[in-house]
Amino acid sequence: MSSRASHGEDDGQNKGAAVVIIGGGVTGLSAGWWLARDGVDVLVIEAGAAGWGASGRNGGGCSHHHSPLFREEQRLWPLMDGLLGYPTEFQPSRIRIALDERQFGLYRRALENGAHQGFRSDVLDAKQVRELVPLAGDNVFGGYFYHFGGHANPHRTLQAYAWAMRDCGGRLLQHTRALGFDTRGDRVVGVRTSRGTFSCDHVVIAAGPATGELGSLLGVTVPMMSARAEMIVTEPLPLMTLGGVDGNGLYGRQTLRGNLAYGGGPHEWIEAADVEHTRPYSTPLQASIARRLCELLPRAAHARVIRSWAGFIENTPDGRPVIDRPAAVQNLTIATLSSVGFGLSPAAGRAIRDLVIGGSCEFADLSSLALSRFASLEPDWREREGWLPSAIGAGE
Amino acid sequence: MKSHTPSGRDYASVAGKQPPIDEATDLLIVGAGPAGLSAALTAAAARGLRVTLVDENPVPLQTMGEDVPLHFGGRMAPTVANRNAMLESMLRARPQLAEAIDAGVDVRLGTAAWGLFPQRRTAAWIDGHVAGLADEERAYLISFKQVIVAAGCRDMGVAFDGWQRPGVMGAAAAYRLAATYDALDSRTAVLVGSGTEALQIGNALLDAGVRIAAVVEQAEAATGPMELLARLLASGARLFTRHVIQQTVGDPNGVAAVRLVGVDEDGSRLSGPLQWIECDTVVLGVAAIPAIELIESAGCAVSFQAARGGHVPTLDGSQRASLPFLHAAGDCAGIWPSKTLSEETARREGRIAAAAALRALGVMPARADEAAVLPDPTARDIERERVAWVRAMTLGSAVAPFVCQCEEVTAAEVLGLSPPRYLHWRRAASEAPRLGSVDPERAPHPDVVKRLTRAGMGPCQGRRCREQIAALVALGAGSGLADIPLATYRPPVRPLRLAQLAALPEAAAMGEGWESWFGIASQWIPFWRLGGCAEEEEAVAGE
Numbered sequence: 001m002s003s004r005a006s007h008g009e010d011d012g013q014n015k016g017a018a019v020v021i022i023g024g025g026v027t028g029l030s031a032g033w034w035l036a037r038d039g040v041d042v043l044v045i046e047a048g049a050a051g052w053g054a055s056g057r058n059g060g061g062c063s064h065h066h067s068p069l070f071r072e073e074q075r076l077w078p079l080m081d082g083l084l085g086y087p088t089e090f091q092p093s094r095i096r097i098a099l100d101e102r103q104f105g106l107y108r109r110a111l112e113n114g115a116h117q118g119f120r121s122d123v124l125d126a127k128q129v130r131e132l133v134p135l136a137g138d139n140v141f142g143g144y145f146y147h148f149g150g151h152a153n154p155h156r157t158l159q160a161y162a163w164a165m166r167d168c169g170g171r172l173l174q175h176t177r178a179l180g181f182d183t184r185g186d187r188v189v190g191v192r193t194s195r196g197t198f199s200c201d202h203v204v205i206a207a208g209p210a211t212g213e214l215g216s217l218l219g220v221t222v223p224m225m226s227a228r229a230e231m232i233v234t235e236p237l238p239l240m241t242l243g244g245v246d247g248n249g250l251y252g253r254q255t256l257r258g259n260l261a262y263g264g265g266p267h268e269w270i271e272a273a274d275v276e277h278t279r280p281y282s283t284p285l286q287a288s289i290a291r292r293l294c295e296l297l298p299r300a301a302h303a304r305v306i307r308s309w310a311g312f313i314e315n316t317p318d319g320r321p322v323i324d325r326p327a328a329v330q331n332l333t334i335a336t337l338s339s340v341g342f343g344l345s346p347a348a349g350r351a352i353r354d355l356v357i358g359g360s361c362e363f364a365d366l367s368s369l370a371l372s373r374f375a376s377l378e379p380d381w382r383e384r385e386g387w388l389p390s391a392i393g394a395g396e
Numbered sequence: 397m398k399s400h401t402p403s404g405r406d407y408a409s410v411a412g413k414q415p416p417i418d419e420a421t422d423l424l425i426v427g428a429g430p431a432g433l434s435a436a437l438t439a440a441a442a443r444g445l446r447v448t449l450v451d452e453n454p455v456p457l458q459t460m461g462e463d464v465p466l467h468f469g470g471r472m473a474p475t476v477a478n479r480n481a482m483l484e485s486m487l488r489a490r491p492q493l494a495e496a497i498d499a500g501v502d503v504r505l506g507t508a509a510w511g512l513f514p515q516r517r518t519a520a521w522i523d524g525h526v527a528g529l530a531d532e533e534r535a536y537l538i539s540f541k542q543v544i545v546a547a548g549c550r551d552m553g554v555a556f557d558g559w560q561r562p563g564v565m566g567a568a569a570a571y572r573l574a575a576t577y578d579a580l581d582s583r584t585a586v587l588v589g590s591g592t593e594a595l596q597i598g599n600a601l602l603d604a605g606v607r608i609a610a611v612v613e614q615a616e617a618a619t620g621p622m623e624l625l626a627r628l629l630a631s632g633a634r635l636f637t638r639h640v641i642q643q644t645v646g647d648p649n650g651v652a653a654v655r656l657v658g659v660d661e662d663g664s665r666l667s668g669p670l671q672w673i674e675c676d677t678v679v680l681g682v683a684a685i686p687a688i689e690l691i692e693s694a695g696c697a698v699s700f701q702a703a704r705g706g707h708v709p710t711l712d713g714s715q716r717a718s719l720p721f722l723h724a725a726g727d728c729a730g731i732w733p734s735k736t737l738s739e740e741t742a743r744r745e746g747r748i749a750a751a752a753a754l755r756a757l758g759v760m761p762a763r764a765d766e767a768a769v770l771p772d773p774t775a776r777d778i779e780r781e782r783v784a785w786v787r788a789m790t791l792g793s794a795v796a797p798f799v800c801q802c803e804e805v806t807a808a809e810v811l812g813l814s815p816p817r818y819l820h821w822r823r824a825a826s827e828a829p830r831l832g833s834v835d836p837e838r839a840p841h842p843d844v845v846k847r848l849t850r851a852g853m854g855p856c857q858g859r860r861c862r863e864q865i866a867a868l869v870a871l872g873a874g875s876g877l878a879d880i881p882l883a884t885y886r887p888p889v890r891p892l893r894l895a896q897l898a899a900l901p902e903a904a905a906m907g908e909g910w911e912s913w914f915g916i917a918s919q920w921i922p923f924w925r926l927g928g929c930a931e932e933e934e935a936v937a938g939e
Contacts, residue, residue: 049835049841049844050834050835056847065922066919066920066921066922066923067923068923087815087819087821089819103911106911109920113922116922116924155844155847155848156815156847156848159834159844159848162834163829163833166833172835174835174837175835175837175838227409227914228518228519232897234894235854235855235891236854236855249910249911251913256818256819257803257816257818257850257853259853264910265906265910266408266409266410266411266413266906266909266910267408267409267410267914268409268410268518268519268520268521269406269409270517270518271517274517274518275518278518279695279884280518281513281516281518281519281693281695282886282887283513283519283521283522284415284511284513284522284526284528284537284900285410286887286888286897287415287535287897287898287900287902288415288900288902288906290894290897290898291897291898291899291900291902292910293894293898294894294895294898300894301893301894301895301898302893302894302895303893303894304855304891304892304893304894305888305891305892305893305894305897306854306855306857306888306891307853307857307886307888308886308887308888309886310519312518315914315916315919318916318918318919319914319916319918319919319920320918320919338919339913339914339919340919365923368923368926368927383404384404385404385406386404386405386406386409386411387406387409388406389517389520390410390411390520390521391520392515392517392520
């Protein structure tokens, strides 16, 4: 890996970098920050504004107990404000409320997965839930207090990565669209963009829904499909002791300001090409989210919904992330976090840094996140799964 | 890889979960002011079409108390709590409402439109175009084929010491209370701003029995028509140019007086005696802002057009927006002096929009086509005026008033991208981020400023602070106001109680697979159980 400045000030504007990261979301910026911390000359290019994709459009959850990155995720989150030097609004722990026996059974899995990795949870009866969650109601069946996970503010965290990377000498170029690559043999030597070509020793593609198309330009197949998900936000309510409360099929939190920010419900599949150049619009699905939030926290039923939002996210065929260095290209790292990227971002960025610098992850076994698992994927996998966009109806 | 693939249907997706929509109309018209009513009457003349006209007035008292949809500043007379009295006032103030009802228009008063949801490639699960409506009790969906938005205007807020006091209100809010409700609780007002819209409303307030004690203008001369100003001055109002409000002085009822301070052409405050003026109301008439939240949140292209008073939808000669089934008419399509002075311009826009909507519905309009409405040639530099107000009145204030009252954010906090105070984040001032740190190449998007500082994120949905924040971003980044992107609007564009929104009917299938984030079982198999083990797991949202 060449040191800073080796890519020269040749023509000033198109100064390349040792590592060019395509995608200014939490994954790309976290990776950029981890690399810049190590003194690596890094440039993140982002087609729009940083964090405009799924990174800024999620529930802020920080618990992925099924993931090989979980332990590192849990270790890092409480340290992030200090490491980054900017606030992420991270708050530890979560209470998950079940309104019936079935949900209670489902939500036990987090307890089991946590326990397997040494994390404690408490089982709560209905009365205990109501004591801990003043907005909960008489419809509580039971719940869990997970002494792990938690939540952070996605926008604040995104900007914290960007600022912290800059403080370490990394660069972020926004409104710069990656269009293709210059290759020499099995190496990428430059990233062609809407603002010229940037030379590089290594390329990281962490471009959310565009990752598949960018990978294909290098002959690397990254199967994925894009979708829209939605959330709603209420006016602020008095703070509960613990803001990380969800359940009843919702994810979300009470923010430190007091707003209830919750999402959930069915996704809508969208072609990747349609995702570009448009913002995600929310739909009347917000009413169904409101309905379930009213069930989850009936004492908040009077609260006013003041905003909604939608976001585009990508998923791989098995829903698991890809963090891999495909064999076909010498100096390429691919990352898609497959709809769970925000919480994992501190650990994912570190894993990407390890892959870029040393070829393998030092702290976790990422074999389950390798692209090779899709080698025998059927060409019509999307049709088989029913991962297809809605048809535009006859309505005008 | 998933647990439920054989049919090729994704049970966790929106497929087959379209909500039942009981109501349908051909032409939906939002807003029953001059433009909306003219549109409704034009459309009703073509028989056989379903025309639905909604207007949020009378607005429930509690909503008005939260300064939604206008900055009412607590100056509502007690009668606004009496819904029937308000309905009668409305019907008196707008006789064409009765005409529209007689002509067969489905008129729904007290009904707000909180979202327009067109079917598009990225949101196609509901067929056709749908509007979200709400009255005091319930929220519901109605499908429509064409929509005319005639949502009027609201007022630009500009912060000063004590602007949170009851009695500080927007000019459009004062006019709404006086003219539509006959319920403005004000005796003596100071008018801030001297443009056509401000002076027009000042005169209307005078006619409603309000004494205008002073007209305050930061520029060196009044910017509106002299004859409108002269009438106010003849009634006893004093004109203070190169002045801004230093502060309000309050009593238990709110504003009791204001102090004015002189400013120079750069907005710096002059030493010298402060002017003290007793009043119970401060009417902010700095700028009338086209109310485009419904239009913008639906996805229509908007741009800053100085001749039309700021951000407005891009319209063709038939008032049609970039989404071809949506037309805008009246103040939300643009505000300029001659339009403010004569309602006929808004009415003509309404008729033109209705004719275009009728043609799109396959009906020939009864009347011949009218010539397209064009704004006055730009006479005023509204970019400079709006920024000048914020610089002189807000940035020049010694006490750092909250620009965003809901979230209590000051101008300095906006310019410094400060995290909200409740985070208790400490950082050396020299290292504090600046606006330019988000992107050295351009001014930050106001949505980014909002998310970092929380300015504009409160229950009034940014109605009182949105333009101030844009002006601050322009000042901080050294950009023109027109170059600052518009902070996005998102439905519901009127605050809606959770319980109200929750009562919308949904498809029986909606619950199916709800709890499974994406319904991809393999996503949630713990990594230590992967490999050879084809165990089926049910995904859980939120993990």
